[in-house]
Amino acid sequence: MRWKPGFAFALILGSSVPAAAQEATPEALDQLAPEIDALFAKYQADQHIPGMVYGVVKDGQLAYVKGIGVQTLTDKSPVTPDSLFRIASMTKAFTALAILKLRDDGKLRLDDLAEVHVPEMKSWTYPTSDSPRIRIRDLLHHVAGFVTDDPWGDRQQVLPQDEFTKMLAAGVPFSRVPQSQHEYSNFGYALLGRIVAEASGMAYTDYVRQAILIPLGMTASGFDVTQAPKARYALGYRWENGRWSAEPEMADGAFNAMGGLQVSANDYAKWVAFLLSAWPARDDADTGPVKRSTVREVAQGLNFVSVTNRIGTSGASACKQAAAYGMGWRVAQDCDLGLTLAHGGGYPGYGSHVMLMPDHGVGVFAMANRTYAGPSAPAWNTAVAMERAGLLEPREVPVSSAVAEAYAAAKAAYAAGDLGALRGRLAMNFLMDRSAANWAAEFAALKQEVGECPADEPLAPMGAMSTAFRLNCEKGKLDGVLLLAPTTPATVQALRFRVVPPDRD
Template sequence: MARKLILAAVLTAALTSGAPILAQAQPATTAAPAAEWDSVLAGLDQSFAQWAEQAHAPGVVWGVVHQGRLVHVGVYGVRDFDARRPVDADSLFRIASMSKAFTALAVLKLRDEGRLSLDAPAEDYVPELRGLAYPTADSPKIRVRDLLNHTAGFVEDNPWGDRQQVMSEAELTALLRQGVPFAHVPGTRYEYSNLGYALLGRIITNVSGRPYKDYIEAEIMHSLGMASSGYDIFESDNARRAIGYRWENDAHQREPDLIHGTFGAMGGVQTSANDYARWIAFLLSAWPPRDGPETGPVRRSTVREMAQGLNFASPRSRQRPDGTPCPGSSAYGMGLFAIQDCELGAYLAHSGGYPGYGSYMLVVPDRDLGLFAFSSRTYNAPVQPLTEAALTLVRSGLAPVRDEPPTEMLAAAYADAQAVWRAGDILAVEDRLAMNVLLDRSAENWRTMLSGLRDQAGACDLGSAVRPAGRMTGLFTWSCERGVINGRVNLAPTTPVTLQAITLRFTPNTPGS
């Protein structure tokens, strides 16, 4: 029998409303007025509600994190059809493979503590792996790093792996002792493996001396204030749980509740929107690299390491979920996909699919923006609406690229470029030039080039700021009487720092401009 879903009230917290700070926010561009956020978010809520209804999702929750705050939560439907309790920001959903990021970070934390090495053979920490029959005589052994990056050589195992949640530690040991076949030589190719992340859970257990569940909950989740998150759903408040369903034969069928087991390391986390927003804010707080004290359970540089891929990906024409071509590239890092998008720029993402659940998250570090969504229908990952929501926020100007101030040495290099232009002579900063500059172009030819550009451009306004393209490279634009000067300064790898290049290009105004 068809069941009418309830559209619950949308919970909106504008940037200026005093929403709780979830992580130490970093300086960013001035926030847009609350009214602008409200208008855009109302449209996103409508889109999500339409998607949820069309996807036959019993319950959905989605959230937006910006500048360290949970600025918006939207909800749809019910937690369960029997009691018909509506979904809210504290409803508990299983997030499936989005759990892998917690496992990966726990492994990296143990590495930071000197308790394991990513480049050591995994069999050093899981002795049962010593009996594996590798595919060739010259196969390298599986490293811990290979498990993190899905390059261990195991076959893609989503249909099988998703049903192994209940596997006990003894059963995993027996599976390994029977032998695991290889799809590829380790370290030569990416192929997604849930078994690989189950093995990482075993590594966490063996190295930490605690079940991986206890280690991750205590050392990461609870440290971030994620008090309602964990792996064993039977330890949680049943009234808060979003019950998982499948859509089959034009009706919702309840999925069985899967008990906690060894494969929970690949997909067993249960969390709420309010809790998960703390995780998103923590990930974003790792950018940009900076001085200052560490405030999280794992250091910032380690979080950024999760974006390092090892799957031999190369740039290619990607397609967005709606089929739109988007040149870019992707690689699997450590628990997160690292993606370069033609519009969003660099972002990290992961989906989750599981009996009774589907989920998706993405974070755009340069924009201090994160989004996530959970659904209580089998394999119903809301990839398309969440990606469209991120694009809408970017296109609306509500999540601009974070301003990056130039380093002192880059600001000095830009001042040198301005001095050279004003003087019409490269020797105006002779004492700061790298040894290559006057070998690449003589001082006389510099004067000739600068004179020609000044005649073409006319008077120029040199007051614009330099735009960092790194700590030692900067771009700038000068508006001139008859066109525009686009420039670049590069510093040399010397101490003291010297100027290795100034590049200037004039573009004349078009007629009538």
Template sequence: MDAAFAAIDAACSAFAEEQQIPGLVAGIVRAGRLVHATTAGLADIEAARPVAAGTAFRIASMTKNMTALAILALRDQGKLALDAPLAQYVPQFAAVAPATRDSPPVSLRHLLTHVAGFVTDDPWGDRVLGMTPAELDALIATGKLFARPPGIAFEYSNLGYGMIGRAITNVSGMPYQAYIRRTIIEPLGMTRTTFDAIEASRGDYAWGYRLDDGAWSRERIEPDGEVGAMGGLATTAPDYARYIAFLLSAWPPRDDPESGPVRRSSVREMGLWHAPPHADDPDRPSPPGAYGYGLNNAADAELGRRLHHAGGLPGYGSHVLMIPDKGVGVFAFGNRTYAPMSRLTLQLATILYPSLPKPKVATSPYLKRAVEAVVAAYVAGDIAAAQHALAVNFLLDMPARLRNAELASLKEKLGEGRLEKIEPVHALAGSFMLACDRGRLKGTIVLSPDAEPGIQKLTFAVEE
């Protein structure tokens, strides 16, 4: 991967210059660790101090997936239900008038997926991280919260995640920040990750900058407060890599004992589509993505399934992108207001992707039996040779005489064939390739859910 890492280093330097970002750090996580980190530019313009791999940056809304993970941990412990009314965990919300008389109660699931009906609030939310508990109470009591009823559409809400933080405080019996430290940060050994950016700034810290009329100036540090759950974390590349390695360790599902602070199944749950689809990236046309719990899930034509989330604050931009099927994560932090780091992580992932090994999926005995039966039928020219491996629907959907005619036509075109490889999708589906005298034949199989899985669907494609 040395060539890919060299290209990544060059891309980061070029990106910092093109986007006028004073400094940045990017990391690649694979096989449970930070395998590469690159830095560019300055953490402190005034002191000409360069960014180091251990320099702390604020990561803003990338905090949200940690907040979601904390809620799922409490759910797994039986301490809350995602579909219960929010007022059950934040009593002040009981006095909030519904958006309409027929609106459902706002739930934690609504908040997690940004479908609570609250107005999108990025510019405002970025400047109220230091909100006090009393100020949040007042906002709940008097604020004009609803843009629409809950459960209608996706609309990104920082305030919604701030209220999740309050729910975590109330249910856990300790401040949100303390619960996150005890449940996630400390178990993962993230020793330089904190919600207290002011304290972090006393060490190796990237100051946040804005550029106005060609002149750089520092943004103020937004202090920690009651709504830090929506975007308050500061962290370093080595620390954040530990967190991403933990998330990626949830794939593939397996029988191993649990070893992380939250169940692997709950991590995977975060990445499912839980909200209505929305345009993922206008700069990269692709199928729509959708929000899970603190993570976006997008189907990329080149990279496959990618889980990602951006962060932005005055003085900072950040993004993380994970390809769980490849076991790799890419993240980048920059210290300019709303630096578009998602463009960089996508570029880095695209550079890295060709060098990543294809994940291995074991061929189940059921799939092996089915493929061998189809190969025997091809050799014999008679689907009856696969009779023992067929599901009840198979010959009802396409009678034997038509199947045999298909086999005869393929064999006339391609000649004799031998099994070249089997490529499982999972235990009950996959494809196989026959190397034939005059070309290659690809077969695709889906098995039934019977006690002895049989072939319910079989298709062929000639690859000359």
């Protein structure tokens, strides 16, 4: 069994976690390609999709990409990494980052009332007299109180801007009080598009192009699909009554900020690679069009957390995810994949999905040209297959000098059977929580069970002030956690040991 620091940490804290995964022999991504291809081929057949493209971004590069099927049923032109697909609600991530960049540039604040930038909202009637007025932040996180509007909102793409202004002036009904619960709203992201335009002084599409697409080299991407090169255009279809029919092409309109972007796989991989490059935090030069710290901010949920199953065939047996909506992303902690950011896209004629694993520098995305055929299951199944194949290498957290020194003293204390080696390193609470005599008794009991511990695994820090550790002992193993206190110099506030059960070592 392989040493998993999160597993050890959870054991020490007494929470329930699954058994550690079997050690996998890492293999190259091209060796896994037949399995990935089979996942997407099955999905294409089952969902009656004319054409798809999918890709894996790893270590800043488009490590694997493949097109299957056709762009159009008329000329049978094959899908390639340069084929252009509408990505529907995956556009929201671009809108969210545009808002954050405008915040960085001093053009707005996330706690601004939205009506400051959209004056038509000032006359709205809220559901209760104590309702908070909608902030920009509420729109980003889908907590503005609007009703879920996927079917209706998807057809508003073509709405002219002046008609949208009239809609806003007329007011909208609320589903609930703002800031009380998450409820997904395309209308809310259309409002964000209007705010981007007002704050930037240019059309939403122009701002996204200048601030994000062009700096990332996404030259094939855009919002005006009527101007897309027909030789690379993946026409959208619906499957109904046992046959395909073409969906109407929807020109750019007032709801573009919620779902109007068109991209190729080669272009979209640049976006995924840029986002993943924001992790981990570091001292390197910050050269992207948006600051790394700002990109990492999109992963912050607004505390409306749900417990969900992982998408894909492993969902029923995998441990539950804790999920929330960040800013243009569904954010979840997964016990196998770590931090995940994901979003689907459903649209007349198109379906898409993207999932990022920032802890590993890996992203998986897919696009299809059939209404609402978002390939979420094969995308997540690909991620799980990569994890099982040993291809998700964790980005290591460096061991701080404070942790290293305290850990060395803790090991020496265990070897000696008393706290002498930790003298001068203990926080004021340590001996109040357990006396030195009781620590000596615990060390003696542990040694009786597992013996001396002459070797250990590499430390697995959770940050600069804590680490999980594993000691390899004469008659077994010990998992432990060392936690420093926020003092200068750093002192030990907690030290915990637990014998590893034989079936989990």
